[in-house]
Amino acid sequence: MEQLTLMNSVIGGLILAASALTLLFFTGRITGVSGILHGLWQTTFSIEYWRITFILGLIISPFFSAIIGFNLPDQIDMSWSAISAGGLLVGLGTRVGSGCTSGHGICGIGRLSLRSIVATSMFITTAMITVLLLKFVS
């Protein structure tokens, strides 16, 4: 069972990279989910429809995952306060810090961008400290 999830990690990672490379190769765009999502609202000039189809693809992807036997988690058992605080901070932080796990963690580090290497180390470290503190408190 343990080995199975390790294999899933490797295969999942390769698919993430192949997907991001495909988008970059053909359209010149970075797969940064927070940036693509935020860009949807910046409609001052013209709506960039590729952002809509990309987000739509993410949303409908579980349908395809299910066909090959992979499902979403049965339930989300985070508390409402964790969901609320988490949502706000993730939105604010990815905006101010110009990226999230996909944009900095995969594409940015993949381009060997120093900014992304620093940002990724930073958010993984603060996330680990947060988990520790929350564990300590509860």
Add this chain to the structure above:
Amino acid sequence: MTLFIALFCGISFGIGLTISQMVNPNKVLNFLDITGNWDPSLVLVMFSALTLFIPVYHKIIKNKPKPTFTNAFSLPSKITIDYPLLFGASIFGIGWGISGICPGPALVNMTQGSPKIIVFILLMLIGMNIPKYVNMLLSRLNK
């Protein structure tokens, strides 16, 4: 054509997130909790993604004059480490540590059925717009 490729990449990225279990907040929190039953599998996700991304990017994409279907690559132009980067990444890390959810998995989980995911996404969108409103407020105060 770019629309179709973006759709295809959105679907495949979502499949990658699902297979690697990044969509499972508990799995993510087990990775972030280094004192518990530490689950290293998400390191492996990133490691395997980068093992493919780094060589292909540097050998193929960097030598490509322009993307196949658009006129230019739109890559981030900033290169300096500034305070917003450090501050923003820290805030994101805190939010990720609290919830175990980051933007990609939030969207993939939208059809999962839990109202919590919908609320998470709405608040995330509000959070993304906070800097804009703070700036508007500041520039109004400075007038």
